């Protein structure tokens with residue numbers, strides 16, 4: 676499952692540089708997570724790094740992007756393959 680940032684985000688900027696998949700970017704008002712790039716940090720870390728650093732706990736799972744651990748692993752491999760050309 677990809678994660679999502681809710682409107683409780685205070686734009687503190689700390690999560691963006693922590694994402695190993697460059698899935699987090701500033702949106703029109705608050706930060707956004709690209710569900711096509713978020714693997715819940717599978718393949719990189721044991722825990723979602725953005726959730727670890729967010730001071731207001733506004734990063735839940737995205738109910739519109741339900742994925743199994745296996746699917747997240749496959750997404751990780753696809754992202755790495757794209758990154759490495």
Ligand code: SF4
Pocket residue numbers: 678693694695696697698699708712713714715716717723724725726
């Ligand atoms: S869970 Fe990991 S991959 Fe997903 S947005 Fe957060 S830091 Fe990036």
Ligand code: SF4
Pocket residue numbers: 680683684685686687688689690691706725728729730731732733734
């Ligand atoms: S760490 Fe949390 S509050 Fe800070 S920018 Fe990211 S989502 Fe928003």
